[in-house]
Amino acid sequence: MKAVAAYKYYDAETVEEACAVLNQYAGKAKVLAGGTDLVDWMKRRFMPTPEVLVNIKKIPGLSGITEEGGALKIGATTTLTDIVENSTIQSKYKSLADAAAKGPPPPIRNMGTVAGNLCQYVRCWYYRWPDWYCYRKGGPICFAPGGRNVPHAIMEQKVCNAVVPSDLAVPLAAMNATLTVQGTGGTREVAVKDLYVVLGTVLKPDEIITSVTVPEAPTKQAFLKSRVRAGVDFALVSAAAATTSKGTTVALGGVAPIMVAGTPDAINAAIDKATPLSENRYKVSVAKAMVRRVTA
Amino acid sequence: MSEEKKEVKGVSRRTFISGTVAGLVVGAAAAYGATQLAVPKPPPAPAKEPIKGKYISLTVNGKPTTLWVDARWTLANTLRNQLGLRGTTKGCDYGECGCCNVIVDGRAVPSCMVLAIDADGKTVETIEGLAKGGKLSPLQEAMVKHRAFQCGFCAPGFIMTAKALLDKKPRPTEDEIREALSGNICRCTGYHRIVESILIATGQKPPLERISSGAIP
Structure with missing residues (x-):
């Protein structure tokens, strides 16, 4: 294994316990669920290694897919394979199953979790390479506008041009899903489309996602x-x-550092006002065609 | 001089700013108090301390094993360096190539991404567990007979991923095999012979009939 600085490991048995440890090591502890992104992130060593990893996979009741009263509830540590193979999601929430199936290859799907997919780190090559001290790492500038920026954002660029990498966030935002987030201060609800903000998520260091709730099965989806x-x-x-x-909602992934979701007209207007960088003008036409095809 | 004059006249810039900030803080506190009905409790202290390593017990190829592992060790390194099972090869070490795939609790996972300390109590199957009594498994037999691999570095990952698929689905279609193996990278063969060998091992005819017709041995 690539040399990783020493860290400690904590097996949480309840959500409260996990939050307490995260609170104690404020900002220096990371939640370990699937680990497919976190272990990679630590091995590449472009960011300081966290002091403590809090494993939440052994918390009972945090995984599983249930449907009650027309709403779908997915536990945070449910793996992507469970989503792909679940018959309820296959029949009623096909776009979610599609997104999970079109995500990583099966061995990674066997490990990766829903909450981990939503909270994974961005795939920007400047962020992921130790030599580039970019804005997201605490540095002075973003290198994408003046460098290679084929996969970067075409709209909503504030200071960072990396895009939201999550595949599941796109159908979940289109289906107006909400996240149940628990911290030491209590529980709150966060809409998936509001989860991402500039340079990260709205989650505080001591908070973890406990479940994802889709309020209503869509009649038409893609x-x-x-x-x-x-x-x-x-x-x-x-x-x-x-x-x-409540009407049709379209969500776009891979175009902005935050979730872009709204009515088809609003999304088309947003694409028209896009400000692509030097090498990713192609994304404007791809996004337009995709909006036309998913709403067709 | 002029500054002193200003201060005498009225509110200085500094007092004005600090006053505004104080007002904002009070306002924010009032808003916070209004939304939060109950005063948040102080967070409970965690019950135990984070650990640097521990003894784990896991079943490797049907054999119960107990060993001490560091929190940093991955399952791939533990299998190779601590248990001496060097059949599991390490390619990229980032979960991208699939060379290190092993079966954990019936599912193929990249073992370089699994922390060994996290595999406590799990059942692990590696490439060494396939051959029983000195005889290769049917899957391995087909792979050897039809020359599925050239250098063989990626073979353990391919074979374990294929085995996980065959355990779940004894007669997969070609598309299902390609889907299951999509996370494995082979730089020699171009994948056709691997897929065809798996089809032959499950008693099916490969679509191109290149191997089964005898045109290519």
Whole structure:
């Protein structure tokens, strides 16, 4: 194994316990669920190694898919394979199953969790390379606008041009899903489309996602993803649409550092106002075509 | 001089700013108090201390094993360095190539991404557990007979991933095999012979009939 600085390990048995440890090592502890992104992130050593890893996989009741009263509830440590193979999700929430199936290859799906997929670190090559001290690492500038920026953002660029890498966030945002987030201060609800903010998520250091709730099964839904190598790659652009009793919502992935979700007209207007960087003008037309195809 | 004059006249810039900040803080505190009905409890102290390593017990190829592992060790390193099972090869060490895939609790996972301390109490199957009594498994037999691999570095990962698929689904279609193996990288063969060998091992005819027709041995 690549040399990783020493860290300690904590097996949490309840959510409260996990939050207490995260609170005690404020900001220096990380939650370990699937580990497919976190272990990679630590081995590449472009960020300081956390002091403590809190394993939440052994907390009982944190994984599982239940459907009650028309709402779908997915536990935080449910693996992506469980989502792909679940018959309820296959029949009623097809776009979610599609997004999980079009995500990583099966061995990674066997480990990766839903909450981990939502909270994974961005795939920007400047962020992921130790030599580039970029804004997201605490440095002075973002290197993407003046460098190679094929997979970077075309809209909503504030200070960082890395895009949201999560595949599941796109259909979940289109289906108006909410996250139940628990911390030492109590429990709160966060909408998936509000989860991402500039340079990270709205989660505080002592908070963990306990479940994802989809309020209503959509009557019509679709998910599309474009990528370089089918089977393994992250999305260049992905789009999901879901029609519920409240109307149609379209969500775009791979175009912005935050979630872009709204009515089809609003999304089309946002794409028209996009500000692509030097090498990713192609994303504008891909995104437009995808919105047209998922809403068709 | 001029500054002193200003201060005498009225509110200085500094007092004005500090006053505004104080006002904001009071306002924020009032808003916080209004939304939070109950005063948040002080967080409970965790019951135990984080650990640097521990003794884990896991079943490797049907054999119960207990060993001490560091919190930093991955399952791939532990299998190779502590248990001497060097069949599990390490390619990229980042979970991208699939060379180190082993079966944990019936599912193929990249062992370089599993922390050994996290595998406590699990059942692990590696490539060494396939051959029983000096005889290769049917999957391995087919792979050897039809020359599925050239250098063989990726073979353990491919074979364990294929075994996990065959355990779940004894007669997979070609598409299902390609989907299951999509996380494995082979730089020699171009994958066709691997997929065809798995089809032959499950008693099916490969679509191109290159191997079964005898055109290519």
